[in-house]
Amino acid sequence: MFERLGLIGCGLMGGSFALAARRAGLVQRVAGHSKSPASAHRAHELGVIDEVADSAAQAAAGADLVLLAVPVAATEATLRAIRPALRPDALILDVGSTKADVAAAARRALGDQARQFVPCHPITGREVAGVEHADANLYRGTQVIVTPTDDTQVARVERTVALWRALGCHVVELSPEAHDAALAAVSHLPHLLAFAFMNGLLAQPDGGRSLALAGPGFRDFTRIAAGDPSLWRDVLLANRDEVGAQLRHFQQALTEFEQALAAGRADALEPLIRRASAARAAWGGPAIAR
C-alpha cells in the first residue's frame, strides 16, 4: 500500500504503528526520526525502523506515508520542518490526542498542502513511554477517530480509513471540534481528576501510609494518573476550554453528592449512586473488545 513510511517520533505510539503497519504489509521500509537521537537509534536496534533519519525533514523525504507521533504542541513546528521535503503524493497523518489545535497547526504550517494531512486519534495508549514498549498489537481492536477538515482531500481520507481498518481498527469520522468535546468528557477530564486526586493525597502528611492500604479500586481509578506529564500538559492546555466545560458538569454533579452527604440523607444519596452505577454497568466497553 505504501513504499516508505517516514516516522517522526519513535516512541510507544510511533513505534507500535511502524510494527503494526509492517506486519500488515502496508509499508515496505521505515525511516525514523526522534528528537532524542538515542530513541531513534534504539528503535533501529530493536528493528522497529530500518534507518535513522537525522531530521524530521529527512524522515519525510521520499516517504509516501508520513506519521507524526510527537507531542501535539510540536505539531506545527514539525510540519513546517518537513514541508519542503514532502512528496506531493504523500499522505500525512498524526496520532495526537487533540484535534482542533492540530488541524489549525496544519493549516498554518502547510498552507495548500494541508490537503495532504488527515488528523487522526487512535484511542489507545499505555502508561509507559518509549520504543522499548512498542507493540504491534497496540492499535488492534481500538477506535480511531479521523477528523478531516474542509481543507482535507477526500481521497486521502478514504485511504486513511482503509489504512486503519487494515490494522484492525474501528474508524469513526468526526469534526475536530466534536472530537475535542467528546474526548474532553471521556478522557481529558478523567486524567485531570486522577492527577488532582493523587496530588490531594500527596499533600497530606499521612498520604504515604494511606497509599500502602490502597487496593484494586485505587489501582484502576488512578492508573491514568501515571500518564506522561509533557503529553498531558499539552493535551489539557490545547483543549482547556472543553476541559473547563466538562469540569463544570462534574462540579455540579459533585455538589449534589455533597448536599446529600451534608444533610445525611440516604434517600437523596442512593439515587445519585444508582444512576452512576447503572450507566457504568450498562456501558459496553471500548467499541471493539481487545
Added chain:
Amino acid sequence: MFERLGLIGCGLMGGSFALAARRAGLVQRVAGHSKSPASAHRAHELGVIDEVADSAAQAAAGADLVLLAVPVAATEATLRAIRPALRPDALILDVGSTKADVAAAARRALGDQARQFVPCHPITGREVAGVEHADANLYRGTQVIVTPTDDTQVARVERTVALWRALGCHVVELSPEAHDAALAAVSHLPHLLAFAFMNGLLAQPDGGRSLALAGPGFRDFTRIAAGDPSLWRDVLLANRDEVGAQLRHFQQALTEFEQALAAGRADALEPLIRRASAARAAWGGPAIAR
C-alpha cells in the same frame, strides 16, 4: 479451627468467605442466613452453605464463628438480633468497609459481649453482587485491616489474625478511626469522584455519544462507579466527615490545576502532573499481588 460458621449475609463477600474458609479447612459446617430468602437458598444450591437458617439468630446459634457480611448500616440491628443466640466462646467478625461506626454499633448492641467482636475490613470486592459470583480466591493475597477497640478481647484478635492469614491475607492492625481516615483517602473519595464523574457525563445531551468513544482509560477510571448503590450509600454516609476532609484536599489540588489551565501556563501545569504521575508510577500496588 472452627466447628461451625454462622454466615449472616450470603452475598459475594459472605459466600466467598465461606468457600475460602472451608477450602482452607478452617470450618466444618456452614449455616447461612440472608435477608432475602432466595439468596440463602441459592447459596445452599451452590454448595456455599450447608444449611439455610431462617433468621440471623438461628444462623448464629451454635456457631463458634459468626461472620457478618451485611451492609454496614445493618450491623447494629443484626448484632442485636443474634445476641441472645451467641455462644459465649464465639468469635464474631464483620467485613464492612467502615469501622468506627461498626465498632460503635457493636458496643451498643452487644454490651459486654462486644469483647467477642473483632471488626475487620478485607480490601477486596467486585463490581458484581450476589452469591453467584462467590469465589474461594476473592480474599487470597489481599490486605485485611483488623481494627480492635478497647472492648475487644486480645485472644480473639490473635485468632482473627491467624484466621485471615490462613486464608492467604496480609493483616494490618489499625484503630477504627485510623482505618476510616485512610480508607476515605484511598477508597471512599475515589468512589465518590467516579460516581460524580459519571453523573456529570450523563447530565449532558451528548453524553451518550461521548460514552461510545470512551477507551481503556475511561474503562479503568470508572470501574468503581459500578459499585453497589446501597453499599456505597452506607459507606459514604457512615464516613462522611472523613470523606468531606478528603474532598477538601482534592478540591485544593484541583484548584491548582484550574489556575494553571486558566493562565495557559505550561510551566505551572507540568510539575503538577509530574508529581501525580511519579507517585502513581512508584506505587507498589496492593501490598500482595493477587
